[in-house]
Amino acid sequence: MSFSKNVFGTLLLFLCSASALFGQSDTPILSGTVQFLGTSNAGANFYQPVIVPILAVPLGDHFFIESRAEIQGFIARDNGTTGPYSGQFIATFDYAQLDYIANSHLTISVGRFLTPFNIYNERYNAPWIKNLPDAAIIFPIGTRTSGSSDGAMVRGVAVARKKFEVNYTAYFSALTNVENLGSGRAAGGRVGIFFPEKGFEIGTSYQRFLQNGELNASGAYLVWQPPRIPLDIRSEFAHSPNGQGYWLESAYRFAKDRRNISGIGRLQAVARIQQYFNGTPQAGDSLPLADTNRFDFGLNYYLPHDVRLNGSYGRQFSSLGNANIWEYGITYRFLFPAWPGGSR
Amino acid sequence: MKGRVTAFLATAALLACGLSPVASPQNPAPAQKSATVTRTTAQQSKEGERRFQANCGRCHNAPEAISPREVKAVLQHMRVRAMLSAEDEQLILKFLAP
Numbered sequence: 001m002s003f004s005k006n007v008f009g010t011l012l013l014f015l016c017s018a019s020a021l022f023g024q025s026d027t028p029i030l031s032g033t034v035q036f037l038g039t040s041n042a043g044a045n046f047y048q049p050v051i052v053p054i055l056a057v058p059l060g061d062h063f064f065i066e067s068r069a070e071i072q073g074f075i076a077r078d079n080g081t082t083g084p085y086s087g088q089f090i091a092t093f094d095y096a097q098l099d100y101i102a103n104s105h106l107t108i109s110v111g112r113f114l115t116p117f118n119i120y121n122e123r124y125n126a127p128w129i130k131n132l133p134d135a136a137i138i139f140p141i142g143t144r145t146s147g148s149s150d151g152a153m154v155r156g157v158a159v160a161r162k163k164f165e166v167n168y169t170a171y172f173s174a175l176t177n178v179e180n181l182g183s184g185r186a187a188g189g190r191v192g193i194f195f196p197e198k199g200f201e202i203g204t205s206y207q208r209f210l211q212n213g214e215l216n217a218s219g220a221y222l223v224w225q226p227p228r229i230p231l232d233i234r235s236e237f238a239h240s241p242n243g244q245g246y247w248l249e250s251a252y253r254f255a256k257d258r259r260n261i262s263g264i265g266r267l268q269a270v271a272r273i274q275q276y277f278n279g280t281p282q283a284g285d286s287l288p289l290a291d292t293n294r295f296d297f298g299l300n301y302y303l304p305h306d307v308r309l310n311g312s313y314g315r316q317f318s319s320l321g322n323a324n325i326w327e328y329g330i331t332y333r334f335l336f337p338a339w340p341g342g343s344r
Numbered sequence: 345m346k347g348r349v350t351a352f353l354a355t356a357a358l359l360a361c362g363l364s365p366v367a368s369p370q371n372p373a374p375a376q377k378s379a380t381v382t383r384t385t386a387q388q389s390k391e392g393e394r395r396f397q398a399n400c401g402r403c404h405n406a407p408e409a410i411s412p413r414e415v416k417a418v419l420q421h422m423r424v425r426a427m428l429s430a431e432d433e434q435l436i437l438k439f440l441a442p
Contacts, residue, residue: 026417027414064424066424099424101423123425124403126404129403165427225401335410335418
């Protein structure tokens with residue numbers, strides 16, 4: 001903990017001095033999420049308060065610093081379903097990176113960044129964004145060990161046409177065992193093709209994990225937002241020697257269109273199916289030890305001022321035991337300038 | 345490790361200061377003359393709105409409001425995350441903070 005405080009302190013100091021060198025309009029932002037989540041999983045109740053602060057600092061038009069920490073509490077009964085409640089808190093750094101935005105085709109990032117395998121980790125794994133509170137079962141595939149990488153990454157849009165865009169990321173990461181900043185030794189990337197007029201994207205990912213005997217993970221994903229219906233369809237498939245599986249999620253907003261949000265239009269219904277097939281389990285792969293299927297259904301209500309209420313029910317089927325999972329929560333996304341005062 | 349991180353941050357700071365061109369003032373749009381200028385700006389703002397609609401609800405609920413002081417940081421963040429083009433960034437910026 002004191003180590004991460006040091007890093008964060010150094011980073012802040014650096015940000016303050018660096019920002020002073022650049023333009024007035026480069027106001028940094030402090031953003032993030034506060035969430036409270038309650039869960040009942042196979043009869044065991046637990047509560048998870050979460051704070052996820054984000055600091056983002058523009059340094060002129062080409063440099064950018066972004067960082068996100070996560071302070072997560074876990075409050076549960078000592079013996080699962082009996083005994084007194086006690087809690088523990090863990091703090092992690094999800095990313096702390098310096099981006100050099102060369103042009104639309106190329107951004108170079110160094111530091112700690114979210115491992116870009118498929119899309120869940122980079123795009124949906126923020127508490128206020130995810131439509132269902134639990135990450136997909138296959139999430140650890142391609143994002144070992146911590147979902148974050150310590151190294152360097154290039155990304156951008158390789159080809160941009162009116163009808164389609166090809167986007168890519170490629171990275172390498174070093175092994176880091178430092179508490180709160182862990183990452184695996186790995187290299188990989190993702191390529192996607194996006195059709196703006198159709199709201200459709202499809203892509204594929206690859207990771208070579210360069211420790212524990214070297215493993216290859218591969219994946220594919222698709223996203224579809226039909227332009228005239230407020231429907232979001234997302235899906236991922238991932239394969240590794242430890243196991244493979246997929247998830248498919250569909251979310252519908254009860255509104256005429258995405259911008260028209262009033263009354264019932266603030267309500268969203270979500271359904272997700274998942275199938276996981278066990279491979280050769282390995283210590284630290286964070287995957288289930290048996291084939292697992294899961295179905296989730298959830299309702300989200302988007303209140304004004306970036307507050308969201310959510311409730312969901314899930315059923316998990318596995319030879320190790322079936323379970324009902326009920327979850328409910330409240331999420332607030334905040335955003336404000338990190339320095340007070342001053343006009344643009 | 346701590347030394348390495350500090351060294352990395354220091355190098356990054358040096359790089360950031362040394363390499364970057366002087367930050368260009370935003371929107372140096374001359375507020376003078378001719379209807380053409382106004383029309384172009386109106387068109388740009390319309391195009392900015394279109395691109396906002398097309399891009400900003402793809403991954404999450406499109407934000408209801410972003411204050412002008414926050415816009416640049418948000419758009420740069422999204423530019424890196426969502427791989428927006430420089431043109432998208434400029435047009436959406438004009439729409440959100442005219």
